[in-house]
Each structure stands twice: as C-alpha cells, then as structure tokens.
Amino acid sequence: MSSLSSLLTPTRTKIFLAVSLVVTWSIASILPHYTPTIQAHFRSRLDGALQKIPSIKVDWSVAADEDPRDAYNSAKVALLIEPRPLPGLVPLILHMISVVPPDWRFLFIGSEKSVIGVGRAYATKHQQVIGKLDLMVLPEPWEIDSKEAVYRMMTDIRFYDEFLPGVEWILKYEADSILCANSGTSLNEWLDWSWVGAPRTENDQYAGNGGLSLRRVSAIKQVLGFQARFNDTEPEDEWFGKRVVLLPGHKVAAGVEEALAVEDVYFENAMGYHVRNGGGQDISDSVWKSPDRRKEIFEYCPELTMIMDMKLERERCPGDNGQG
DSSP, X not given: OHHHHHHHSOOXXXXXXXXXXXXXXXXXXXXXXXXHHHHHHHHHHHHHHBOOOOOOOOSSOOOTTOOGGGGSOTTEEEEEEEOSOOTTHHHHHHHHHHHSOTTOEEEEEEOHHHHHHHHTSHHHHHHHHTTSEEEEOOOTTOOOSSHHHHHHHHTOHHHHHHHSTTXXXXXXXXXXXXXXXXXXXXXXXXXXXXXXXXXXSTTOSOOOEEEEEEEEHHHHHHHHTTOOOOTTSSOHHHHHHHHHTTSTTOOBOOTTTTOSEESSXXXXXXXXXXXXGGSGGGSOHHHHSOHHHHXXXXXXXXXXXXXXXOOOGGGSOTTOOOOO
C-alpha cells in the first residue's frame, strides 16, 4: 500500500514528465497539419489583398457557387504594378486584355488611389465580374511606392508564393509599355522561353529588359533558391538576367532576332514597345529620332499614342527639323 501511495504522490519529476508527454503528443498531432496551415495563411493573405468583385448589373448570370476565374489558365498572368493613379491605366489594361491570348488572366497591383482609379470604370468592373481581372493592394510590409521597393518585391520568393500561387508565366508590363495589335505573333508562342524582353544592343546576350517581358516563375524561383539580391543595387531585370542565362535547360532571349519588344534597338514587326517614361529624354535616338522611322512605327503600332507623351506636328516651332 505504501508503494502504491508513493507512485500516486505527485513530485516535481513526475509533473515534468507528464507535461513533457502532453507537449510531445501536441506537437506530433500538429505536424501533419503544418503545411496546410501555411497554405491557408497564404490564401488568407491573398484573399485579403484582392479587391472584392464589384456588384454591377450584367446581362448574364454567374452561378453563386462558381469562381469565374476558373474559366482561365491560372498559370498565365499579365501583371501591371503601378502606385500612381495615372489616367491612362484603364485604357492600357483594356487594350492589353484585347491583345493577349484569351486564356490569360490579368492582375493589377497598385496603391489605394490607383486601384480605386482603375476599379471605378464600368469596363474594368465587367472584367472583374467575368474573372479576367483582379485588383490588389498588397498588405504591409510590402511596398510599391518606389522602383527599389518593386525591385525588392520582385526578387523576394515570398511574393510569388503568397500572391501568385500556381502561376508559371508572367507577362510583366508597365504604364509605358504596350503590345501591338498588328503583331502576327501570339504571346503563347513564347511559352518555351524562360525570359524574353527587349535587347539593349543588337548583339545583346540577354534580351531581357523587364519593362515588357515574359518570365517563367520556375526559373525565377530557381535563382532565388540559391541567391539573394542586395538592396539598392541593380534593377531586378538586370539582376535576374545575369543569373537566368546561366541556368541549364532554360531558354533566354538574346539579340534582336529573339527579342519580344523594342526599347533601345529597333527591329520590324515587334510584338510590343517599351518607351521609358513615355518618351522625353530617356528614349533611344536610334529608334525615335528619324521622322520616317517614327511614321513607320506609328503606322504599325498606333496604340503607342496611348502611352507616349506627344504633341501634334502643327505644334512644332518654325524651323524645327523634325528630328525628335
């Protein structure tokens, strides 16, 4: 009886062992659910960042239990990041939607002001209702209020895991870039490539200027899996370029013949144009200085007038030679 009493008598050691067993069993029960919990956290942050689909009157019915986004390929996303509430954002997005193959979805990431500006148009509300377009304001601590902030975001693997889950191809375009409707090439013809954009020179070994570029997320994640960009260094497209070209098994555009867009080097029948800051002092003379070349470009891609800071020919000063 005394031995039984000693067994039942609580001691510090027995209490410690009992607590240890409870903690061990608790951890063991949590581990199988750890990954789904993380995934649910990512999904919650994504859903929180996405703007709610607007309530507007449409001429067709959308089933309450169906997600209209399921009608598109979730692996293909055209991405525009712009914190400024620019007046040309809505026309640009709608134009790109009409030119990009119909299985692609569109994502606009902006500030509160720029998202409100884009979201108030009936045409963009329509695109949201049919699942084609999402508008997103990123939660803290993410920032997009400067180029460096965007560079940091685009070189952070968490951005892709949290806000672009399941995406494999990104068409990244900016407020000063556009695809040309007269192009005879489909964006889907480039899906075998890991990175393609605009060349800086005719023989550029990496034609990947990022203002209008197609990127493969698996290649991006492969780079970010073993290297990290230092803050306040080179732009994200240049940083990726030096690394993606070295990845075995990945196709990266080089030179003019493999380029997607025109920026500093002109070539005929480009899929699109990136005009830095909409023109001004930053554009390339080799592309834009000649009046005949400009005429040729605008006849092929008249939608460039949507994104360029332009003036009428009759506004030129007397004696202007037209070279610019």
